[in-house]
Amino acid sequence: MVNAPARTHAQASRERKDIVSGEVMDEARLIRFVVGPDGAATPDLARKLPGRGMWVAADRTSVATAAKKGLFARSAKAPVKAAADLPDQVEALLRTRILAGLGLARRAGDLTSGFEKVAAAIGAGKTAWLIEATDGAADGRRKLLALARHQSPRPGLLAIYGSTELGLALGLENVIHTAFLAGRAAERWAEDVRRLAGFSPLLPEDWREEPVEAKREP
Structure with a gap:
């Protein structure tokens, strides 16, 4: 029998146990x-707040279960309050964090916006993610999605913000089409997008065209 390869220290250090299922999985x-100063279970999306961490799978059902069944208190071995709307809090925080990440990426030169620039980035095979405004015209979006289907690997697609929200985050006006260029910054940013997918759709329900395939962890 062939033994499974031993995990590296770095791999093991990034794995935590979900307090709901008991499954050990990557932090991503x-x-x-x-536990916050008020004794409440407090989301720590950046994983930097002081205190003992309590880890829950990044999906609405798991967070709701942890709150409802008192699993935060059991994990902390102390009284811990958990708000009934905790999954909604996590979703809102992720949306804010993802949008802020786009602003940082633009300042670092990792984003490009505008139909022609985005089309050129797709054509050059440099696009990791397409970020489309939910209130943009369907025609331009469909043209970019058609181009993206020929890129390998296909870029991911995110459409949860309106053009005004994107414009404020990026410091631009009338932001409809944006491309997050491939690279380490895009990989880090995408972790939060994948976590958000456990709480809400990444596309409007009324979009009917075939979406670009979502990027997934290997």
């Missing part, structure tokens, strides 16, 4: 919580 698939 989990939400960290700590």
Whole structure:
């Protein structure tokens, strides 16, 4: 029998146990919580707040279950309050964090916006993610999605913000089409997008065209 390869220290250090299922998984698939000063379970999306971490799978059902069944208190071995709307809080925080990440990426030169520039980035095979405004015209979006289907690997697609929200985050006006260029910055940013997918759709429900395939962890 062939033994499974031993995990490296770095791999093991990034794995945590979900307090709901008991499954050990990568931190990228989990939400960290700590007990806040008010004794409440507090989401720590950046994984930097002081205190013992309590880890929950990054999906609405798991967070709701942890709150409802008192699993935060059990994990902390102390009284811990958990708001009934905790999954909504996590979703809102992720949306804010993802949008802020786009602003940082633009300042670092990792984003390009505008139909022609985005089309050129797709044509050059440099696009990791397409970020489309939810209130943009369907025609331009469909043209970019058609181009993206020929890029390998296909870029991911995110459409949860309106053009005004994107414009404020990026410091631009009338932002409809944006491309997050491939690279380490896009990989880090995408972790939060994948976590958000456990709480809400990444596309409007009324979009009917075939979406670009979502990027997934290997």
